[in-house]
Amino acid sequence: xxxxxxxxxxxxxxxxxxxxxxxxxxxxxxxxxxxxxxxxxxxxxxxxxxxxxxxxxxxxxxxxxxxxxxxxxxxxxxxxxxxxxxxxxxxxxxxxxxxxxxxxxxxxxxxxxxxxxxxxxxxxxxxxx
Numbered sequence: 230x231x232x233x234x235x236x237x238x239x240x241x242x243x244x245x246x247x248x249x250x251x252x253x254x255x256x257x258x259x260x261x262x263x264x265x266x267x268x269x270x271x272x273x274x275x276x277x278x279x280x281x282x283x284x285x286x287x288x289x290x291x292x293x294x295x296x297x298x299x300x301x302x303x304x305x306x307x308x309x310x311x312x313x314x315x316x317x318x319x320x321x322x323x324x325x326x327x328x329x330x331x332x333x334x335x336x337x338x339x340x341x342x343x344x345x346x347x348x349x350x351x352x353x354x355x356x357x358x
Contacts, residue, residue: 234287241269245280249290254320255300293348312347318356 231238231246248264249256256264262277281301284290290301293315305313307324315322330345 231287231289236283236287241265241272241276242280244268245277245284246289249284249301249303252303255293255295255302257298257300261301294346295350312349314349314351316353316356317350318352321353321355 231242236242244265245261248261258274258278258281261281262272262274265277266272281290281292285292285301288304291304293300293302293313295317302322305311305322305324307326309326310328311324311326312328313322313324329347330342336342
């Protein structure tokens with residue numbers, strides 16, 4: 230996907246993609262930086278964060294906002310526009326195809342919505358908190 234969109238595939242970007250491909254859960258930018266810094270001395274946090282954003286914009290990664298900060302994970306396999314229910318205990322993430330934007334009214338005239346986020350946080354049956 231990177232080369233298709235004209236992005237140069239560096240060894241660091243390849244490693245970043247492999248890191249998320251091999252991770253089932255979520256990673257914070259700090260997690261990614263610490264894992265990548267073990268392999269690449271002199272790596273800056275800004276470089277890691279910029280590449281996380283690039284991969285998110287390319288729909289390779291998805292970004293989620295938790296109470297303890299922003300986390301990323303590999304984009305799920307759902308092909309259509311969708312949202313997620315996320316367990317706060319174990320991190321289980323289940324996509325569901327429903328969009329509350331379809332029923333929203335009251336957006337000011339002249340405002341163009343280009344994207345939105347909607348996640349439902351709670352506890353799965355196994356965690357049952």
